[in-house]
Amino acid sequence: MRLFVDAPLVAGADLALPPGASRHAQVRRVQPGDALLLFDGGGCDWPAEVLAMGRSEVRVRVGEPHAVHTELPLAVTLALAMPANERMDSLVEQATQLGVARLQPLLAERSVLRLAGERAERKRAHWQAVAEAACEQCGRARIPVIAPVRTLADWLAGLKDEPPATRLLLSLAAGAAPLPRLIPQAPAAGGSLCTLSGPEGGLAPDEEAAARAAGFVAVGLGPRVLRAETAPLAVLAWLALHHTEGS
Template sequence: MTIRLFSDAPLQAHTTLSLPPAAARHAQVRRVQPGDVLVLFDGLGCDWPAEVLAMGRSEVRVQVGAPQPVQRELPHPVLLAVGMPANDRMDTLVEKATELGAAAIQPLLCERAVLRLDGERALKKVAHWQGVAVAASEQCGRARVPHIAPVLTLTAWLAGLARPDSAAPVGQRLLLSPQPGAAPLHGVPPGPLCVLSGPEGGLAPAEEAAALAAGFHATGLGPRVLRADTAPLALLAWVGLRG
């Protein structure tokens, strides 16, 4: 199986380069040798074949070939805004959401969230989750890596969506809700989606009301109550299968 490696620097055809540190370590662990062919990608939508020229203790030099456009994205972009589940469940959510095609992930601090992050700890967690997304993209064949946004409170995020200068995602806004009155998923028309999903215990009533006031539509995923780290993945799988 060909090794795919992410480059955090833009790639250029017919050039030689030293792999970024993380990619170089990966290549060394996989015991690649001069003459082996890798696939590089920089998150801009192409795979780049590259031949290994030299392996050093800390440097791996490659010759980059011509780009090959890759289309492995969902038919329409999906932003997931998720109340962060605790322990390693957020790691798993980021990994699987990347595999299933999420375009971006917004970690949210909600009233009922078990995981509480701020300051330096939040910055480190976001960097870690971005690394999880990179590794998942390498494995699943995506040539684009989901952006993991800085941690925000749900209140701050909703307020940002309402600002005139907001770079708010275009598309329908869905609130994943277990409430009996939530609309069925099959009624959602094709197109870009901004999906809000709560933490363990769900969103508090005031939070649900604020999301609905911000233009989100309560949408159900069926008769079973899904975990905080399962519901967003079920939505992504549905989008991908609907295709």
């Protein structure tokens, strides 16, 4: 069983698992002497042995870490106008499995899901937990960051202070370049990529213009119209495939 521990792990330490990990272990009925695999988001897996099981506490002894090499060769940020209903949950889960480094939920002019204030923060925390659970399942040892919800205009204005990155606008506009033309087949390690995609109704013309002014280049994903939650995943899948082929 592989569990995320939201605290730095230390080899040789005896510790009580945090509540979420303890509940998971109890549901799976682990026993003293059983082996676990822990990770804290720092890029390593840590073998551990269960020492004791209590009603509300599971104590373990942590072993020596080993590095996990499952990340994409470049850090990918998906900035997207949030899809409605439960589709965002699914997108976060699948994007995590495919290797996203950061997700930036946005409010656009045509957004159906509109979040602000405390409700937006509750959703962000929920999506962060979805990403953590997806990492437990898929073997990643680094947790994607789910950024606070922002308006598209506010986020674009703040990009001038961000480090340089390849910026792609997922677009149906005529003349949008094919994805392989804008991303090398073997992306350079340590680079970064940011994709921007719209809500169910797409970005408004003035929003697309603002994105282009911020350095985004329009890219097409083929002749079919993809759902709002499908288009950014298609980019990640393409990157993950070529990373696998080149590894």
